[in-house]
Amino acid sequence: MRLKRFTLFFVLLLVLGACGETSSQNQNSDEKGSGKWAEIKENGELVVGTPGTLYPTSYYPEGSDELTGYDVEVIKEIAKRLDIDVKFEILGFDAMLASLKSGRIDVAQAGLREASKKKFAFSDPYKYSYSTMIVRKDEVADFKALADLDGKKAGGAATTVYSDIARKFGAEVKTYGNVTNDVYLKDVDNGRTDVIINDYYLQSLALEAFPDLDITIHPDLKFYPTTQNVVMDKDADLLKEKINEVLAGMREDGTLTELSGKFFGGKDVSKKPDEDIIEIEGIE
CATH class of the missing domain: 3.40.190.10 (Periplasmic binding protein-like II)
Known part of the structure; x- marks a missing residue:
């Protein structure tokens, strides 16, 4: 009888230990996936890398020191709907992803490429x-x-x-x-x-x-064919989820179409173009 009790006690320890290990793993996974969003919320701002020289997506109008453009206004609206401030870091394209990897910026805006998908997470497209x-x-x-x-x-x-x-x-x-x-x-x-x-x-x-x-x-x-997406840390699952939710809302309520019309001469870049486009193999 004592042997049976000891065996049962030992089995329970194993089960509880396994549950505890699984719970710990899930918690670590959750913390990893939500860490970037928690950091942004704590800082109260989203730091965004942008070129500042590319009309009409990211530029300074002549005689103005206020950054604007389609990419800029899209990310401003995302930050507004997430109830955080936005801060822009002016960076050349070649420095953008390196700055994202180093943590200098929280997000960048770039097209989706297979090589980059292995290192970073991408939102749904907001431009085609x-x-x-x-x-x-x-x-x-x-x-x-x-x-x-x-x-x-x-x-x-x-x-x-x-x-x-x-x-x-x-x-x-x-x-x-x-x-x-x-x-x-x-x-x-x-x-x-x-x-x-x-x-x-x-x-x-x-x-x-x-x-x-x-x-x-x-x-x-x-x-x-290309897209423009918000790019972030590979493990920033919660941030990606929140950005995608906001982008879906902006698409549904017409905000993306309105911003596109403002910066692209009335054209709607938030929708896939109806064109016969040549695919190129071997380019990621």
């Missing part, structure tokens, strides 16, 4: 687009396909998907720091570079701002 190329008007016919990038000079940042596309098809990439759109555009116009590969909506508006430049968007080459 695709890639195009700006070339000199008298050289449109020289670019019948992406393969015609071979031997050309393409302007871009070092680590963007657009530069990866240019390199994939044989172009030499002339890299820039965190410069404004006009620097890229003028270099195509004056012959220092031959092409800029970038987002369709951004390129369209950039051209409108500089009508005197002898450059244009290629009318036929539309390729590599």
